[in-house]
Amino acid sequence: MDLCDLSALELSRLLGEKKTSAVEILESSLRRIGEVDGRPGSLNAGEITPNDRSRVHAMITLTEDLALEQAREVDRKLAAGEKVGPLAGVPFTVKDIFCVKDTPSTAGSRILANFVAPYTATPVERMVAAGALMIGKVNLDEFTYGSSTESSAFQPSTRNPWDTSRVPGGSSGGSTASVAAYEVPLSLGTDTAGSIRQPAAFCGVVGVKPTYGRVSRYGLIAFASSLDCPGPVSRTVTDAASMLQVIAGPDSHDATAATTPVSDYLSNLEMGVRGMRIGLSPDYFRITFPDGQGGFKEQELPAEIEKAVRHAADVLASMGAEIVEDVPMPNTRYGIPAYFVISRVEAASNLHRYDGVKYGLRTTQNYTDLKSMYKLTRNEGFGLQPKLRILMGMYVSAAQYSEQYYKRALRVRTLIRRDFEAAFDPAGNYRLDALLTPTTPTTAFEMDAVYGDSVLMQYADQLTVPANHAGVPGISLPGGLDSAQLPIGIQLLGADYSEDKLFRVARAYEMATESEDWRKVKPKVLR
Amino acid sequence: MSEQISVEIFDHLVDLAALELNAKQADYLRRQLNNQLASVRELEAVPLDEDIPISLHGVPYEVENSSAPREDEWIPCLDSKAILAQAPQVEDQYIVVPDIPHTTLK
Structure with missing residues (x-):
């Protein structure tokens, strides 16, 4: 057992008891x-070697x-008795x-x-x-545009520590893989359609998409500004809660960072789930x-994934939670089509700033005027995924198509939001504290198996994207392994x-399943 | 499957987006756009009452959870050299761009 195999909580304890130092912890992480x-990923990486294929x-x-x-x-502060x-x-x-x-x-x-x-x-x-x-x-996927991390211009792209022939998911694939491989206990990711939760599921770690506006976006290179949420990745629920406690809260640099007071995520973390109402929806068991x-x-959802979710419901029920079946979430299936429109319009707008003038790449080819410089720069600088998003965003927001596509998608977004409002309404029929669902429609897929098919890739996010449309918080946590020994989220x-409630439910499940066999299995790169 | 985005529409979009594509890229991207629009067409089946408003974001922004707008105050940049150092071409503290072609607006 090395220091880097410990959780953030355990490292803090050891440090507090002066049984190790921050420098020793760092050295352990660097060794791993x-x-x-x-x-590391780089431009012009050359050929991907067999050795590359076995690394993270x-x-x-x-x-x-x-x-x-x-x-x-x-270490200096600790030695001087100062507060850390x-x-x-x-x-x-x-x-x-x-x-x-x-x-x-x-x-x-x-381009950057x-x-x-x-x-x-x-x-x-x-x-x-x-x-x-x-x-x-x-x-990460280039500008976060993807669900496998393969679209990065920096190659070799990240591989799944559980099986390096598989993708880590994306776009926060580097974040979840670095945590899954025990390189670090924490990582900061972003989630626009599932980009924290989907790779967290694929890599067998905990990933949190906070409520939109809970964490400031200042300094985040924007993808879809109404959907982007920074959030924690960790191996334990407690570590995720500790990290969110630190990063959440209002920020004078971001007008969309909510001023709602940040709850205490840690004090009630282990209070259990007795009396909590946890929903299951048939609309999350169809893909x-x-x-x-x-x-x-x-x-139908793959049987192994459905079984993991139903097992989690049984575990929570055995701890005193009330499981509410058949919660209707009828607009779940429109999450991806609406996302194809809304996220592309916002992405296209955000990508106009990359023009070879203020920062980033400017082409070294000959150009005649400003427009030709723009075109050459953007053509060289952007990969296929940003180009695709720019073109789609411009098409669906064009004056003649905006009513048909963009405005319609924004109204469907209202319906998706209403599904959640009805499920969580304290005076409604369901009065849920949490909705329990699978995170992904499959476990981690093979490298190169989906990349290039932008539609199929996008549907990897179909169970996570509704929360982004609605702005509500979500957490993915490890829920077992499939028959190929790949994590299920x-x-x-x-x-x-x-x-705070989601952390409480997640921690209860984590404690109750602590001794299950699958929790003893480590990612293949560590075996 | 019908192609909603024809070559002509696509070329127009590429120009508006200030991109320049080779034939292989153009073919791939146009095909993917049309495939994505097939997914988007699923939205046409959603019954939408007239009174359903648009949502620009999911979480409502009310007075209780939003900051008041900032005062419009001039704040000097403390390290303008670091900002300018990122620009591809600078002369005497000015960012240099190539000639801007004359365009007649219709």
């Missing part, structure tokens, strides 16, 4: 990265000097979509490969202020996939700002 991560490749930029400086400061923050000495990684001052902040894109951020994102700043050690920036002929077909969704 050296053992399992392989070469979570990292783009290792910030070990910065982390060492932070660790020494924690709640995450003192805990290493964490940051999805490379957050700006961190004087650090390359690439968004996984060639040379961009060094002049300021630090609020959630990162709060982690560092809490004493956490920023050990590196991790890989939709493209039929290959331009249509879509509904099918289960999801809890709640009413606005009910993260």
Whole structure:
């Protein structure tokens, strides 16, 4: 057992008891990265070798000097008897979509490969202020556009620590893989359609999408501004709650950061679920996939995944929760079609700023005027996924199509929100504290199996995206292994700002299943 | 399956988006766009009453959970050199761009 195998909570305890130092913890994390991560993602990576195929490749930029400086400061404070923050000495990684001052902040894109951020994102700043050690920036789908991390311009892209022939999910694949491979106990990700929860499910870790506005987006390179949510990735529910406690709250730099007081996520964490109402919806046990002929077909959820969710319901019922069956969430199936419209319109708008003028790449080819410089720069700088999103966003928001597509999608979004409002209404028919669902329609798929088919890839998020439309919080937690020994994720969704309740349910499930056999199995890269 | 986005519409979008694609990219992207629109068409089946409003975001922003708008105050940038250092071409503290072509607005 190395220090890096411990949770943030355990590391804090050891540090508090002076049984280790922040520098020793950091060194342990760096050793683990050296053992399992392989070469970091880069532009012009050349051929992917058999050795590459056996490594995790979570990292783009290792910030070990910065982390060492932070660790020494924690140790100095402890030696001097000064107060340290709640995450003192805990290493964490940051999805490379957050700006961190004087650090390359690439968004996984060639167009920002040379961009060094002049300021630090609020959630990162709060982690560092809490004493956490920023050990590196991790890989992601380019501008977060994907569900497998394969679209990054920085290759080799991240692989799943449970089986390196599989994707880690995405877009926060580097975050979840770095946590699953025990490189770090915590990572900061973002979730726009499921980009924390889906890779958390694929990598067998805990991932939280907070209520929209619960965590500031200042310093987050924007994808879809009405949907983007920064959030924690960890291996335990307690660590996720501790991290959210640190990063949540209002921010004068982000007008959409809610001023609603942040709950105490830790005090009631182990109060159990007796009397809580937890819902199951048939609309989350049916999935939709493209039929290959331009249509879509509904099918049953894979049996192993459904079984894991029903097992979780049984476990929670045995602890005193009331399980409410047949909660209607009829607009779940429209989450992806509406997302194809709304997220693309917002992405196209956000991507206009990359033009080779103010920062980032400018083409070195010959150009005649401003417009030709724009075109050459954007063509070189953007990969296929950003281009696809720009074109789709422009099409569906064009004056002649806006009513048919964009406005209709925004009205469907209202219906999706109403599904959740009805389920959680304290005076309604269901009065749920949480809705229990599968996180993903499948477990981790093979590398290259889906990439390129943008529709099929998007449907990987079909069970997570409704929460983004509605703005409600969600958490994915490990719920077992399938017959291929790949992690299955289960999801809890709640009413606005009910993260405290979700953590409580999640922790109850975690404690009750602590001795189940699947919890003893470690990812293949560590066996 | 009918192609909603024809080559002509696609080329127009590419120009508006300030992109320049080779034939292989253009073919792939146009095909993917049409595939995505097939999914989007699922929305046409959703019964929408006239009174259903649009939602620009999920969580309502009320006075209780929103910051008051900031005062419109000028705050000097403390390190303008760091900002300008990111620009691809700078001269005498100005960001340099190529000639801007004359366009007649219709």
